[in-house]
Amino acid sequence: MAQTSTPEEPARTRPNPRRRSERARKAILTAAGELLGEVGYNRLTMEAIAARAKVGKQTIYRWWPAKSAVVLDVFAELTGGSAGEPLPDTGDLPADLRTVMHGIVDELADPLMDRINRAVIAEMQADPELAEHLTRTLLRPNLDAFGERLRAARDAGQIDPGLDPAITVELLLAPIQNRWMMRTGALSHAYVDTLIDTVMRALRPRD
Template sequence: MASTKEPDSSRRSDRSRRAIHDAALALVGERGYRRTTIEAIAARAGVGKQTIYRWWPSKAAVLMEAFLDLAARSAEEAGPQAGGEHGIPDTGDLAADLKRVLRATVDELNDPALEGPTRALTAEGVVDAKLGAEFVEKLLDPQLALYVTRLRAAQEAGQLRADADPRIALELLVAPLTHRWLLRTLPLTHAYADAIVDLALGGLTSRP
C-alpha cells in the first residue's frame, strides 16, 4: 500500500499566520485601526475568526505581531549595509554610517506597504496608552538601542564628545525625520537625512 503523509500542520499554521498578518496590515492601512475588526481580518485572510482568537487575545495583539513581522522582514531584506536586524554598521566613519541608516529609514517611511499601518498604529498609540506603550517597547526601543550602541562606540573611538548623552543625540537624528513624516510638510528624502546627520554632528554654531 502507498503510504500517506500527514499534512504538515506547522507549515499550514505558518501560511495562515502570514495570511492573517498581511490581511491585518492591509486593512489597517485602508480603514485605520479602529475600523479594522477581527471579523474583517478573518474574511480577508480566508480563515475563521476562531482561528485568530486561538492565537491572539485581541485585535491589538494581531496588528502588533503583524507589524513587527513586517518590520523584521523589511530589515532582513535591507541587510546589514542598511542597519537591518544586524544593527547600525560600524565602518569607522560615523557620519557615513548614520547617513546610511537614516536613508534606509526614509525608504521605510515612504514605503506604501509600511506607511499606512505605521501611521494608523502611531495615531492610535497616542489615544490608547496601552497600545502606545507596547508599540514603543516592542518596536521603537529596540531600534533606538542600536543607535545608542553605535554612538557609544563612536565615543570610545574619540569621534563623539565624551559628555554627549547618546539618548539625546539619537533623538537629534530620528526626531526630525518623524516630525516631517507625521506632518507631511515637505518631502522626506535622502538629502534631508544627510543634512540631519551633518547638522547633528557638526552643530549649528559657527567655529573660530
C-alpha cells in the same frame, strides 16, 4: 487468462503542516496590514482579520493574544527586522547611520506603511494602553539600539564624550519624524545625508 499489471499509483504527498501554518500566518499579517490602512486601529477587529485572511478566528488567537500583538508583528513583517536589532558597526558612524536611516525613509515612503503608521499614531494619542505597549515593545528598543551605536562611537573617540546619547538620537530621528508627520517636505536619501552631515558637525569631539 493472463492478468495485466497496472502501474502503481504514486503515493500522494501529505500536506506539510508547517508550510500550511506559515501560509496562514502570512495571510493573517497581510490582512491585518491591509485593514489597518483601510479602517484604522480602533475599528480593526480579529473577526475582520480572520474573514480577510480566510482563516478561523481561533487560528489567529493561537499565535496572538490581542490585536495589538498582531499589529506589532505587521510592523516587523513590513520592516523585515525585529525591534531593537543592533545597528551596523563598521567603525564608520556616518556610513552606518546612512544605512539605517535610508531604510527608515524608504519604509515611510511605502504607501501601505505610510497608512499603517498614520493610523496607529493617531490611535496612540487616544489610547494610552496601546501607546505604552508599542513604545515598550517597538519604539523604545529601536531608540535604544541607536543609543548603543552612539555609545560605541563615543567610546571609540569618534564623538564628543560629554554628549547624551538619548538626546543625540532625537537630533537624528526627530527631523525625519516631523517632516513625515507634518508633510513639510520630501523624505529622500539626499535629505537624510544632509541631516547626518549637519548632526555630525555638532557631535565631533571638542579640542
